[in-house]
Amino acid sequence: KVADVPNLPDAFREQLHDDGIEELYPPQAEAVEAGVTRGENVVASVPTASGKTLVAQMAMLSRVAEGGTALYIVPLRALASEKAEEFRAFEAFGVDVGVSTGNYEGTSEWLAEKDVVVATSEKVDSLVRNNASWLGNVSCVVADEVHLVDDRERGPTLEVTLAKLRQLTSDLQVVALSATVGNAEVVAEWLDAELVDSDWRPIELKKGVHYGSALHFEDDDQVEVRPRSGEKPEAALVRDALEDGGSSLVFVNSRRNAEAAARRLGDTVKPFLTDDEQARCEELAAEIRDVSDTETSDDLADAVANGAAFHHAGLASEHRSLVEDAFRDRTLKAVSATPTLAAGVNTPARRVVVRDWQRYTGSGMEPLPVLEVHQMMGRAGRPGLDPYGEAVLLAKSHEDLDVLFEDYVEADPEELRSKLVAEPALRMHVLSTVASGFARSRTALVEFLRETLYAVQEEDPARLESLLDDVIRYLEQNDFVTRDGDELAATGLGHTVSRLYLDPMSAAAIVDGLKAADGKPSALGLYQLVSRTPDMYQLYLKSGDREQYTEEFYEREQEFLGAAPSEFEDARFEDWLSALKTARLMEDWASELDEDTITTRYGVGPGDVRGKTETAEWLLGAAESLATELDLGGDVVVGVREARKRVQDGVREELLDLVGVREVGRKRARRLFDAGIETRADLREAPKATVLAALGGKEKTAETILENAGRQDASMSDVSVDDAPDEVAA
Ligand code: ADP
Structure with a gap:
């Protein structure tokens, strides 16, 4: 019975009562027996929709009641907001809930004020890298969907993050929630946890x-x-x-x-x-x-x-x-x-x-x-x-x-297997572990890696070390770390790469490409460069694409950054063409083509267009930092910045000034520009009737935009579209 669970705040018991929850589901009861409200580590491997969330809530609230902070790690951003919404109910009894998914940089000190923080594993990883001091207050961490440690892309970050959190904080309670998997006992062994392994469901x-x-x-x-x-x-x-x-x-x-x-x-x-x-x-x-x-x-x-x-x-x-x-x-x-x-x-x-x-x-x-x-x-x-x-x-x-x-x-689910040593995970995590000072020597790295699931599962301990040595060598060759005997240190460049959350291989490709630039690189050249990195999901070449993009490849060859492969290096050439196709999508977007034409032309959804352009924006921001770090010269930096802003706002160069005004997006900027209002300064001087007409006669919008552009008197009350020049009014 909920009433019998130790260490729960009374207000939470009441809330559960109001929600009609008096009795725990059997796996929840098992978790309580295992000590989930008494600070014990617990791995709960139970089917979807069998009440895992309540197990987590009981653990978190029992620790918060003692004055600690609880951290709830989710695999997807969409889930972060959904979970935070669910936990907001605790605010009724004074438990502050925060959600942190955004920007990878920074330490987010404001989170220190919160009792429960929901974050993606990438976010937590970056907080650890940035030495966010409030992590020291965390006394309970929940890993949701922990079976995703098996996922090639997201798994290693979750694995490393949990290992680091456990090293950072003594006495940290870990609660891991998993779908039913074949070998939950290995996860429990890794996390020194009690295992609740059940296939009970609330409904047949x-x-x-x-x-x-x-x-x-x-x-x-x-x-x-x-x-x-x-x-x-x-x-x-x-x-x-x-x-x-x-x-x-x-x-x-x-x-x-x-x-x-x-x-x-x-x-x-x-x-x-x-x-x-x-x-x-x-x-x-x-x-x-x-x-x-x-x-x-x-x-x-x-x-x-x-x-x-x-x-x-x-x-x-x-x-x-x-x-x-x-x-x-x-x-x-x-x-x-x-x-x-x-x-x-x-x-x-x-x-x-x-x-x-x-x-x-x-x-x-x-x-x-x-x-x-x-x-x-x-x-x-x-x-x-x-x-x-x-x-x-x-x-x-x-x-x-x-x-x-x-x-x-009738089949049992597969067994989980750590993907930590799959590339590029090990590269990234080794660099960040060194750059953040978490480990300052090869010996310390080995010690840290022994705390991962990979180490629990790998039977040959020599293998971990030989893989590690390959990675260290790669990082050294690309100037990301220096090595002195056992000692390791990140270079300025290595720090930048780690802080930017880049795959070192992406960083190396960007650095080589930018170094090869002769004067100001073109937007297409830069888009193609970032599309070549492992951090960008390239568009597929469909049948017929190869021919089309091969033709474009030769037409625009002089714009590419770095040595292009020859047509006879099959795999590399194909990769280069996919990157070109991806870059052409970005170029279309940054040339004000409308979204519908783009989605049709490339056979993708609007979410993909946004996904690609956002990744490009991030990678170009990183490229700008790298170019500055390496002192590659003004032309390169300016070219990168322009290309980034254009892909960010989806406009040609001539509109960059206008889209800097709040409430002016790509469409409005184009209409204003075509009406002869080409800059923010023009917005302050132009006849109001022209502005109003260019904005489709919407007075409120026109006033807001003029105010945002810094115009003293923005009122549109006596202005008529009819006073605008004929071609604009039309
Ligand atoms: P999971 O995280 O395992 O997929 P959820 O935690 O989302 O499942 O739970 C599914 C549903 O079951 C939720 O609507 C939750 O309110 C409800 N629930 C959880 N525990 C109990 C309980 N002990 N009694 C009644 N309903 C419960």
């Missing part, structure tokens, strides 16, 4: 496979779900759930597939909507169109008007939360999603359909890991609302039917 989950006209459940139960003529099996399953009043979540393997599926699911859902629901869906569709005016936005709104939606990482974040909320409150009855939705975001459904259990990799179709499919399946069933949850995989052949039962329904 029926798993099965659909084939032909039947849904086969694991207990040999069968129900008929027969697709009508021309109906896809996933649509039949969604319709079947709707006939029983339940909503469905359909997992597919690509954004395109998610969008196409949502369009079709709309046709399935629409006949089930009541008039009232229909009206709500239409309101929501209008809200979606208001967020942005792109093809994706249109497609989403069209599906939503029919009661269905898609959800993927290419969506704008406002769109994403609108879809999540509307699915939770049942306005939307079916959502087709890529696996990003399965991780974290709480969106339960009566029925989960795993339509695509394979995905494209570089070399063809590959089956998804069991762990991932189980997480998707775990989204089925809403406690208190549904009688049970159903998770269904789709079989296309009779053979699939058996395979899917064996490989997913």
Whole structure:
């Protein structure tokens, strides 16, 4: 019983009581027995939606009650705000909650005032690098989705961060929350923790496979779900759930597939909507169109008007939360999603359909890991609302039917394996560990690395040291560290690279490219340079692209920075062309092409355009610091700065001054410029009627902009668009 849990603040017990939580779920009770409210380390490996969050809350609040600070580490930014929102309820009894995801630099001393801090692992890693002193007050750290230590990209940072936090703070309580994995005991061994390993769920989950006209459940139960003529099996399953009043979540393997599926699911859902629901869906569709005016936005709104939606990482974040909320409150009855939705975001459904259990990799179709499919399946069933949850995989052949039962329904999830020594992780973390002074010698590095999961799992201790020596050599060769016997120190350049959070390999590529610049580099040259680094996700070359970009390659060869590969070095040339394609997207954006044309031209979503341009902005900011650090000369620095600002605001050079005025974006700046108002100074002098006309006659906007430009009298009360020159007014 909640009442019997030791060390919880009474106010929290009351809050739980008000939320109708009197009794702990069994895995929660096990965690309490293991001492989670008495400062003990606990690893909880339990299924999705089985109440892991409450385990964390009990640990954090019991430590905060003693005057400590709790740190909650999440893998994704989107989850940081969601969790912080959840914890805000504690403010009612005086527990201050802060969230820190942004900017990698700085120590964020303001967080010292907070009792509970939610942050991504990258953010925590950077706080450790910057020696944020408040980390010393942290007495409890929670690692959410700790099974992601197995993730090539995000895993190593989480692993290193936890190891560092444990070294920094004596007596730190670690609580690690994990989906069910094959070897949770290794994680517990690594963290010196008690293990709660359970497959208990708050609501029954029926798993099965659909084939032909039947849904086969694991207990040999069968129900008929027969697709009508021309109906896809996933649509039949969604319709079947709707006939029983339940909503469905359909997992597919690509954004395109998610969008196409949502369009079709709309046709399935629409006949089930009541008039009232229909009206709500239409309101929501209008809200979606208001967020942005792109093809994706249109497609989403069209599906939503029919009661269905898609959800993927290419969506704008406002769109994403609108879809999540509307699915939770049942306005939307079916959502087709890529696996990003399965991780974290709480969106339960009566029925989960795993339509695509394979995905494209570089070399063809590959089956998804069991762990991932189980997480998707775990989204089925809403406690208190549904009688049970159903998770269904789709079989296309009779053979699939058996395979899917064996490989997913009945299979255990995979074992976790540390990815720390996968490149580029070790490079980055070794450099930052030296630069932050956390380790000042090879010996200290070895000692530190022994505290990682990798060391727990690696049977040959010599291997860790030989990998480490390779990395140290690479860092030395590129002038990032110096070595004197056992002693290691970061150079000025090494410090800059670590502070900028760059992969040393990206930094080395940027440094070489900038050094090769002859005078002021062009924006395209710089965009291509940063697109060549491992920190940028390049666009794929589709069929036909190779020819087009090879042609552009020769046309613009003199703009590239550094020695270009020859056409006969296949892999390197291909990589260079992908970087060129990515750079052309940035150049289009920085030449004021509209978003819709860009998304069509490159076959990407608006979220991708933003993702790429933001990464470019960050890498060019880093390039500017590197150029300054290395004294590469004014031309280079100016070129980099201009290219960065242009990609940041999506404008040509001539608009840079105008977009510096608050509330003036790329479109307004262009209209003002075309009306002859070319600079901030012009805004202060220009006839008001011209300004007003260029801004589409919007008085309030015009006044705000004039004020922001520093104009004394910004009032538009007596100004008329008709007084503007004809060509502007038109
Ligand atoms: P997980 O983090 O394991 O995916 P959550 O912590 O989000 O799962 O919990 C899922 C739901 O269960 C939440 O809505 C939460 O309020 C509810 N819940 C958690 N613990 C209990 C409990 N002991 N009794 C009733 N409901 C609970």
